Amino acid sequence: MARVLGTEGWRLGWCLFLEWARREEEQAEGDGVVAGWPRRREKTARPVASLGILGAWLQVGRGMAESTEVRKLVYLVTGGCGFLGEHVVRMLLQREPRLSELRVFDLHLGPWLEELKTGPVQVTAIQGDVTQAHEVAAAVAGAHVVIHAAGLVDVFGRASPKTIHEVNVQGTKNVIEACVQTGTRFLVYTSSMEVVGPNIKGHPFYRGNEDTPYEAVHKHPYPCSKAQAERLVLEANGREVRGGLPLVTCALRPTGIYGEGHQIMRDFYHQGLRLGGRLFRAIPASVEHGRVYVGNVAWMHVLVARELERRAALVGGQVYFCYDESPYKSYEDFNMEFLGPCGLRLVETRLLAPYWLLMLLAVLNALLQWLLRPLLLYAPLLNPYTLAVANTTFTVSTDKAQRHFGYEPLFSWEDSRTRTIRWVRAMEGSAQ
Numbered sequence: 001m002a003r004v005l006g007t008e009g010w011r012l013g014w015c016l017f018l019e020w021a022r023r024e025e026e027q028a029e030g031d032g033v034v035a036g037w038p039r040r041r042e043k044t045a046r047p048v049a050s051l052g053i054l055g056a057w058l059q060v061g062r063g064m065a066e067s068t069e070v071r072k073l074v075y076l077v078t079g080g081c082g083f084l085g086e087h088v089v090r091m092l093l094q095r096e097p098r099l100s101e102l103r104v105f106d107l108h109l110g111p112w113l114e115e116l117k118t119g120p121v122q123v124t125a126i127q128g129d130v131t132q133a134h135e136v137a138a139a140v141a142g143a144h145v146v147i148h149a150a151g152l153v154d155v156f157g158r159a160s161p162k163t164i165h166e167v168n169v170q171g172t173k174n175v176i177e178a179c180v181q182t183g184t185r186f187l188v189y190t191s192s193m194e195v196v197g198p199n200i201k202g203h204p205f206y207r208g209n210e211d212t213p214y215e216a217v218h219k220h221p222y223p224c225s226k227a228q229a230e231r232l233v234l235e236a237n238g239r240e241v242r243g244g245l246p247l248v249t250c251a252l253r254p255t256g257i258y259g260e261g262h263q264i265m266r267d268f269y270h271q272g273l274r275l276g277g278r279l280f281r282a283i284p285a286s287v288e289h290g291r292v293y294v295g296n297v298a299w300m301h302v303l304v305a306r307e308l309e310r311r312a313a314l315v316g317g318q319v320y321f322c323y324d325e326s327p328y329k330s331y332e333d334f335n336m337e338f339l340g341p342c343g344l345r346l347v348e349t350r351l352l353a354p355y356w357l358l359m360l361l362a363v364l365n366a367l368l369q370w371l372l373r374p375l376l377l378y379a380p381l382l383n384p385y386t387l388a389v390a391n392t393t394f395t396v397s398t399d400k401a402q403r404h405f406g407y408e409p410l411f412s413w414e415d416s417r418t419r420t421i422r423w424v425r426a427m428e429g430s431a432q
């Protein structure tokens with residue numbers, strides 16, 4: 001027999017046996033899909049006594065199949081140490097069983113990465129700058145999938161328009177070119193709702209979806225840069241990468257993300273503490289804002305990244321709003337869902353601070369920022385742009401991600417709320 005089959009034959013026979021064993025196991029577990037995600041394989045060994053020696057071989061076969069076949073993908077997450085990036089990194093480690101190496105690329109690496117290095121997946125921390133093409137190319141080389149979440153999120157005038165452009169647009173160009181040069185085929189870009197709006201005319205976008213017509217007119221450097229970068233990513237879909245295969249890209253557009261690690265929520269919380277446990281309503285409660293929990297945004301990235309290969313024709317070149325069951329509320333009322341249970345209250349001030357007065361304050365802030373720039377950085381939350389965004393309804397209602405790649409939110413609104421409250425409470429100096 002050995003002579004007839006030869007070494008290759010034995011290997012083939014062994015592989016067929018492993019495949020048979022794997023299918024047997026899958027059949028036993030059922031092949032249901034939970035939230036668009038195949039059920040994770042049971043890692044604990046099943047009793048083998050009844051199968052005797054064959055059962056023991058089966059267990060060995062399973063182990064080998066898992067270690068050699070299942071864990072084989074290399075992912076790169078740019079901006080992996082940011083608010084969203086950290087959640088994407090943790091979600092990948094929890095929910096992508098085929099992952100063998102996870103590269104986390106960021107300008108500033110977080111110390112928490114160390115604790116992730118002990119698991120079965122190789123976590124490689126790369127301190128780098130997306131504006132540096134050679135650093136990006138080195139990080140991308142050999143990766144199967146890139147999730148490009150690095151970006152300069154600045155609507156407060158902290159960075160110059162040039163820097164925002166360099167990071168968000170040139171950085172994205174570098175990522176695309178690196179994929180093309182090194183042969184990486186799958187690219188997910190973290191875009192933003194701001195690519196669409198609110199526009200400078202303050203038109204409401206009410207329960208819109210990816211196909212809703214809207215006049216997307218931007219002047220501010222941040223939305224301009226996100227729109228440009230998104231266009232580059234979508235245009236790159238289908239480009240031939242090294243090795244001759246086509247690049248498959250898509251863009252996810254989160255609305256305002258909230259959850260553990262959200263800096264603006266942190267700022268509001270501390271502001272409330274400084275003001276004796278009060279925040280003052282500046283925006284009418286009727287102006288609704290789309291918000292989405294960070295865990296669900298991360299989940300959507302993980303899911304679409306895996307489906308880019310299987311459903312390339314459908315998903316490639318597409319945009320998806322990020323959505324979940326979070327309620328539509330005004331920006332401030334929504335924040336109070338978390339800050340309220342942590343001891344802050346929202347004081348009604350509509351009569352004290354009408355819109356024209358707020359706009360005057362916002363303009364004054366912008367003027368002060370400009371005057372003080374040579375001396376110090378003055379970057380308050382309120383400026384004409386943030387006031388306009390906060391004061392314009394922008395909500396999405398869509399099921400495109402569910403239809404295209406089986407997305408269902410992983411965290412219910414209750415879960416998302418509870419987790420966020422727990423995080424706010426854990427912040428130093430809770431108001432309670």
Ligand SMILES: NC(=O)c1ccc[n+]([C@@H]2O[C@H](COP(=O)([O-])OP(=O)(O)OC[C@H]3O[C@@H](n4cnc5c(N)ncnc54)[C@H](O)[C@@H]3O)[C@@H](O)[C@H]2O)c1
Nearest residue numbers: 079081082083084106107129130149150151192254256257
């Ligand atoms: N926060 C939101 O509400 C929101 C909403 C929609 C879209 N987004 C997008 O999601 C992405 C992540 O945003 P976030 O809120 O986590 O912001 P963040 O600032 O917390 O994270 C961005 C990360 O990118 C890194 N980074 C910045 N410049 C870099 C550079 N030159 N090279 C390498 N890394 C660099 C930062 O160090 C940071 O860790 C961004 O692309 C943003 O535009 C955010």
Ligand SMILES: C[C@@H](CO)CCC[C@@H](C)[C@H]1CC[C@H]2[C@@H]3[C@H](O)C=C4C[C@@H](O)CC[C@]4(C)[C@H]3CC[C@]12C
Nearest residue numbers: 153155192194255256282331381382386387389390
């Ligand atoms: C007038 C103030 C009194 O309380 C309230 C100001 C609130 C603003 C600071 C925020 C209102 C809406 C926010 C933006 C929105 O959630 C979506 C965004 C998209 C994302 O890509 C980046 C962040 C942001 C622009 C977000 C920034 C903060 C607001 C303008």
